[in-house]
């Protein structure tokens with residue numbers, strides 16, 4: 180922990196304010212769909228993926244539905260109107276030939292992931308990483324990575340080992356062809372094609388993403404991870420992730436995202452669906468660091484994401500942990516539908532905004548089953564001129580007797596030009612539900628900063644330390660290697676926020 | 679010999695109001711100075727300005743540390759040079775364990791001084807020894823900085839830090855307030871153990887009692903933003919008998 184904090188501080192010093200460290204661009208040839216959105220675009224994407232007819236139909240239906248919908252305006256975010264005809268909906272690195280192993284991936288792409296610190300080679304990668312507070316030191320832990328570059332998945336590592344365990348982990352485009360029965364059964368079962376404007380758009384044009392199936396009774400032998408990278412200009416990224424944990428299984432899944440630094444805004448509208456059957460558990464962690472725009476508020480990713488988990492089985496559990504530091508605009512509410520009796524949903528969130536970033540994020544916990552429980556811990560940190568809103572919904576339906584929720588929303592303000600807002604909705608349709616809600620808003624006080632600097636810490640180290648203390652409960656929920664990365668990110672995203 | 683700390687004719691304003699009206703104080707290595715004076719006379723203000731707390735406007739005068747202009751330095755630079763302030767009201771930092779805070783701070787100071795970084799085991803060994811000598815239980819180190827500490831524990835934590843950082847000038851702002859008799863003796867022993875020919879102490883207190891344990895070389899009386907009288911340790915006894923009213927006219 181200490182070394183990590185130190186390291187964080189060193190990094191902060193070594194990086195100029197306003198410099199996004201993932202902001203480089205990879206120069207590779209790519210293949211794009213024609214600009215704009217029409218039935219032809221949808222057909223183009225489906226054809227590129229060699230999809231079966233049912234999949235094309237599914238997409239077209241979503242597209243037609245989308246045409247009748249309007250963009251939502253209820254979130255506390257402001258942005259100029261998006262021109263959906265001015266976006267490329269599909270971009271893929273031009274393949275030199277069909278790939279049969281990682282060694283055949285375009286070396287430029289491999290280099291990109293190396294620069295990002297994402298290992299695509301099949302090696303144990305975790306040596307020398309210090310455990311997070313309270314974490315166990317890692318002994319030969321491995322992470323299987325699926326890397327999505329613009330619209331396509333370029334590499335999925337550790338395939339063999341996973342196959343031996345019976346775990347399916349592959350690009351969703353492949354799963355549509357190879358496991359149509361599973362995809363047909365679950366795709367759109369948690370987030371229906373008609374769910375919301377951005378999810379419907381995604382259903383029409385999603386190009387790739389990850390698919391995971393963990394068979395009954397299997398504990399996935401390694402962390403699964405997807406790394407999303409937007410590279411192309413004027414390109415939207417619409418990935419789709421579907422994770423199914425069959426009875427009594429367990430899987431931990433990590434997701435990371437970065438993008439080059441560009442003056443224009445780029446649209447990212449992903450859909451993630453999780454399904455947990457009886458006694459299954461899914462742990463889904465995100466470190467989102469899309470380009471946030473520059474200090475004048477120019478550029479940055481518009482992140483409109485629909486993530487939802489279905490605790491379909493009894494005693495199932497889904498937990499979302501997110502560290503949101505990037506994006507110009509974040510619109511994101513990872514949610515749990517607690518259908519099975521005794522199922523449990525968790526949401527742990529750190530949302531950091533600086534500069535001109537706008538975050539409207541939170542969760543929904545929908546209690547249907549008996550004795551279902553949920554827990555929400557949200558830590559919002561706003562600095563600069565940013566605005567951060569927690570928006571949450573907790574409901575217990577008539578049959579959800581004994582439902583329990585605990586919500587704690589804490590906001591920390593740095594400086595006086597930013598804002599934090601809490602919008603909790605609570606609705607209990609039966610009297611046996613118990614909902615607890617706590618909310619605090621605080622500032623990093625002059626006195627605390629002076630105390631830290633009097634002990635020898637610089638202003639930025641002091642802010643980093645106080646913030647890391649503030650988010651500790653949530654950081655502890657992350658798998659250790661992500662916790663370390665997240666801790667660094669937090670300090671980097673807050674640099675220049677004091678003084 | 680250059681003085682360790684020299685405050686020369688210092689005038690300080692807070693929010694348009696002058697609080698220190700030309701204060702002079704010279705502290706040489708090895709000396710212990712006590713500063714006494716009624717509530718609101720500017721004692722904490724002086725300690726804050728020496729340590730570099732933002733929000734104070736120095737309108738005149740100088741503060742030199744080993745001949746260097748302290749007012750030009752950031753608070754963390756002053757700390758690394760060896761200026762330590764034990765706060766009258768230590769703050770709480772939730773979620774940051776005391777030992778992590780101390781380790782991070784100590785290494786930051788060491789780095790600024792060009793010294794090697796202490797690894798976790800090295801640091802733990804050191805902090806345990808210091809804690810033991812001050813009768814501070816180990817699990818205080820695992821708790822959030824000052825979070826839920828009693829008033830006395832907070833003060834002991836300040837002394838612990840002082841012992842750990844081994845500063846050149848220690849300013850103790852009412853370290854005796856909130857300490858029971860036993861804790862006071864232990865804390866004072868800790869302070870006395872740090873007395874050395876190179877190190878100086880400035881002890882701010884309202885009570886002569888503390889000065890029985892930490893025997894000062896000089897006692898200064900502050901009133902309304904000035905030092906109005908200086909003398910040897912007997913001055914404190916005199917004050918105890920007669921109070922501060924005699925200085926009201928002088929201010």
Ligand SMILES: Nc1ncnc2c1ncn2[C@@H]1O[C@H](COP(=O)(O)OP(=O)(O)OP(=O)(O)O)[C@@H](O)[C@H]1O
Nearest residue numbers: 692693697715716717718719720721722723724766
């Ligand atoms: N931030 C501030 N704004 C306004 N006035 C202040 C501020 N800080 C200090 N003062 C005033 O300056 C004067 C000196 O305060 P200071 O805290 O230095 O006194 P002190 O000698 O330490 O008192 P005590 O013995 O009660 O601790 C007081 O009148 C106080 O109200």
Ligand SMILES: [Mg+2]
Nearest residue numbers: 721722723766
């Ligand atoms: Mg005081």
